[in-house]
Amino acid sequence: MPMKSDLRFSLPTPAQCGEMDRKASETIGISALMDRAGWAVAQAIRARFAPCRVLVLCGPGNNGGDGYVAARYLERAGWSVQVAPLAPPREGSAAFGAAAQYRGRITDFAPENARRADLVIDAVFGAGLDRPPAPEVVAVLSAARTLVAIDLPSTVNGTTGAALVEGPDYRMSVTFVRPKPGHILYPGREICGELICADIGMPEVCLEAAGPTIWLNGPGLWHVPAMSPEDHKYRRGVVSICAGQVMPGATRLAAAGARASGAGLVRISAGEGAAAYCLGAPGLVIDDGPLKTLLEDERRRVWLCGPGLTEPEVAASLPLLLASERIVLADAGALGWAGSEPEKLRGVSVITPHIGEFTRLFGAPGDDLVAAAREAAQRIGAVVVLKGAVSVIVSPDGRVALNDHASPALATAGSGDTLAGVIATMLAAGMAPWEAACAGVWLHGEAGMRAGNWPIVEALDAHLGDARAKAIALACEI
Numbered sequence: 001m002p003m004k005s006d007l008r009f010s011l012p013t014p015a016q017c018g019e020m021d022r023k024a025s026e027t028i029g030i031s032a033l034m035d036r037a038g039w040a041v042a043q044a045i046r047a048r049f050a051p052c053r054v055l056v057l058c059g060p061g062n063n064g065g066d067g068y069v070a071a072r073y074l075e076r077a078g079w080s081v082q083v084a085p086l087a088p089p090r091e092g093s094a095a096f097g098a099a100a101q102y103r104g105r106i107t108d109f110a111p112e113n114a115r116r117a118d119l120v121i122d123a124v125f126g127a128g129l130d131r132p133p134a135p136e137v138v139a140v141l142s143a144a145r146t147l148v149a150i151d152l153p154s155t156v157n158g159t160t161g162a163a164l165v166e167g168p169d170y171r172m173s174v175t176f177v178r179p180k181p182g183h184i185l186y187p188g189r190e191i192c193g194e195l196i197c198a199d200i201g202m203p204e205v206c207l208e209a210a211g212p213t214i215w216l217n218g219p220g221l222w223h224v225p226a227m228s229p230e231d232h233k234y235r236r237g238v239v240s241i242c243a244g245q246v247m248p249g250a251t252r253l254a255a256a257g258a259r260a261s262g263a264g265l266v267r268i269s270a271g272e273g274a275a276a277y278c279l280g281a282p283g284l285v286i287d288d289g290p291l292k293t294l295l296e297d298e299r300r301r302v303w304l305c306g307p308g309l310t311e312p313e314v315a316a317s318l319p320l321l322l323a324s325e326r327i328v329l330a331d332a333g334a335l336g337w338a339g340s341e342p343e344k345l346r347g348v349s350v351i352t353p354h355i356g357e358f359t360r361l362f363g364a365p366g367d368d369l370v371a372a373a374r375e376a377a378q379r380i381g382a383v384v385v386l387k388g389a390v391s392v393i394v395s396p397d398g399r400v401a402l403n404d405h406a407s408p409a410l411a412t413a414g415s416g417d418t419l420a421g422v423i424a425t426m427l428a429a430g431m432a433p434w435e436a437a438c439a440g441v442w443l444h445g446e447a448g449m450r451a452g453n454w455p456i457v458e459a460l461d462a463h464l465g466d467a468r469a470k471a472i473a474l475a476c477e478i
């Protein structure tokens with residue numbers, strides 16, 4: 001499990017935020033937090049907009065309470081402010097207190113008022129959103145010229161990032177303590193606009209009590225081994241790759257990715273197809289012997305099976321690897337071989353499907369990628385890396401990392417083969433499967449960001465070493 005120090009990477013769900021708030025009400029008190037939250041919203045707005053006519057749309061819960069506070073601070077700063085309540089806060093609640101402290105202008109919750117304002121603040125629903133907002137609410141939000149959300153847009157599910165209804169895009173969202181998964185996952189990420197996360201002094205024990213299980217991927221959440229004077233190739237780790245005869249390119253890309261990210265030795269198990277690989281990179285070792293014999297070498301613990309393999313080639317290799325209890329990363333052809341029977345993959349350590357491969361294996365994931373990937377990981381007892389613009393990396397024990405450290409530059413053929421090679425190197429370096437997968441995805445993303453405009457997939461390799469060095473340096477700083 002990530003440790004207490006990893007709370008800085010946590011992405012608490014709205015339900016966990018409820019738990020956090022309950023814990024906070026026993027210590028610091030919700031009113032104090034609400035005051036800081038509303039103040040942070042007012043500050044973020046003052047830093048980005050010139051004084052203008054603001055309308056604050058306030059719902060009945062604490063999100064609305066934050067809105068009343070923001071209205072009060074903006075008015076105090078000399079801005080022209082009106083509040084439009086959707087419904088009054090419950091008597092005695094912190095939001096009720098915040099509403100009472102706001103003594104400025106009140107107007108109707110109506111589209112024409114939103115249209116007249118220069119800036120509309122959405123404090124209708126936040127973490128408490130539990131069903132699609134009514135069409136009247138969406139009509140008022142949609143009438144705004146410029147929208148800022150407090151915590152979350154009132155149309156976005158904070159757990160999944162799904163849009164509960166079709167609604168407007170926001171210029172900015174100001175959240176508190178930590179971002180929520182819905183701020184990171186699409187389409188929520190896009191709807192939110194610029195994301196600001198304000199520190200409102202939430203005691204760490206409250207965040208800990210919330211028990212987050214979703215993390216933002218980054219160095220510090222995991223540690224990649226650094227170079228050491230005692231290194232030798234077996235200590236750095238051996239990556240073995242099952243190669244096919246039909247599509248050698250995929251295998252070669254995976255091998256290059258594994259080498260460029262720091263594997264001590266990469267060997268290609270090519271059988272009768274060895275000739276196709278022998279004239280490739282000179283640093284590669286090509287084996288033409290039978291897999292069964294190669295598996296007698298105990299130093300060859302980590303195997304990559306799938307890139308460039310046909311289904312018969314997978315059938316001839318994967319069951320043998322599993323029977324010999326190797327650490328196996330299954331990708332591409334290996335996922336196709338399993339078809340719609342993912343149990344055939346039981347025993348592998350990591351699978352790396354894109355959404356199409358995931359759907360063939362487990363069925364369509366629907367709106368909740370995290371829940372679908374969690375179920376899949378539990379079903380086969382392996383780490384699932386669901387690849388996408390935001391990749392979801394799930395351990396069978398329920399830990400989830402969301403990776404937004406990536407670039408559209410990675411959306412090119414062969415990029416997945418490179419990624420598989422990088423993750424295999426992390427496994428060969430001795431990292432546990434979830435950590436290895438998280439690290440591999442981050443390094444691959446970093447290489448994509450460094451590779452400039454429209455890189456070909458081979459260009460990623462030149463940046464993987466620097467990406468690894470950066471991950472090591474960042475993890476030390478944290």
Ligand SMILES: NC(=O)C1=CN([C@@H]2O[C@H](COP(=O)(O)OP(=O)(O)OC[C@H]3O[C@@H](n4cnc5c(N)ncnc54)[C@H](O)[C@@H]3O)[C@@H](O)[C@H]2O)[C@H](O)CC1
Pocket residue numbers: 017018020021030033034037059060061062063064065066124125126127128129130131132133134150151152176177200202
């Ligand atoms: N976590 C923090 O650091 C702090 C967060 N704060 C803010 O508190 C809100 C969450 O407040 P909560 O009262 O739990 O929920 P909401 O205000 O989002 O709404 C609850 C209210 O609305 C009803 N409801 C939900 N969905 C709908 C709908 N579609 N239609 C009608 N009614 C709906 C629901 O039943 C409740 O009655 C968080 O977002 C932050 O902004 C605090 O300020 C303290 C610190």
Ligand SMILES: [K+]
Pocket residue numbers: 063122123124125126149150151152153154
């Ligand atoms: K909101």
